[in-house]
Amino acid sequence: MTDNDDPRFQNDQPRIHPSAQLKGVRLGKYAEVGERVILRDVTAGDFTYFERHSEGIYADIGRFCSIAANVRINALEHPMERLTTHKISYRPNEFFRYQGIDNAFRARRQAKRVSIGHDVWIGHGAVIMPAIKVGHGAVIGANAVVTKDVAPYMIVAGNPARLIRPRxxxxxxxxxxxxxxxxxxxxxxxxxxxxxxxxxxxxxxxxxxx
Structure with a gap:
């Protein structure tokens, strides 16, 4: 018997708001994607949900994660070592003909995937920086900026995020x-x-x- 055959359960298909934008995304059973959420190259496990206006790219997210509104997962980094941090250096095709996207910079971004464990709560407006690992059961406070890995079942908050206490x-x-x-x-x-x-x-x- 599948979940959909069991009368105790709702339909297990992901619920995606019509205004959401998804590309290269894999969602688990019962996953939810809210209003104007933008996801690119993201996997999210069963029962994980994204509230409105959140964004994520190059990330693997576990089951039962609660992601509040206006969260940013794997915030875009800019090439500070170059002459300019402007996107004209890595996406010149948006401005000029015959200039292609900088695939090396894209590969650099793709290599810095964010990993979020199971049962993680990410509060309103939090930002998870590239290549961060968040352990199972962790809690990220509202408006936190996470620049270091978070151990399982730890609560962090602030900018930059600091350990508050274990759960x-x-x-x-x-x-x-x-x-x-x-x-x-x-x-x-x-x-x-x-x-x-x-x-x-x-x-x-x-x-x-x-």
Missing amino acids: FPEEIVIRLLRLAWWDWPTTTIFEVIPDIQSLCIEDFLAKWER
């Missing part, structure tokens, strides 16, 4: 990473929702660790 004690984080609940079948996710809502994290782990 849980280290021993709980280790158990959560071992649990890897985001890999469970949809039927199990359905079953555990009442416990997610009612149990403290220690009791939840005690009940569902295997």
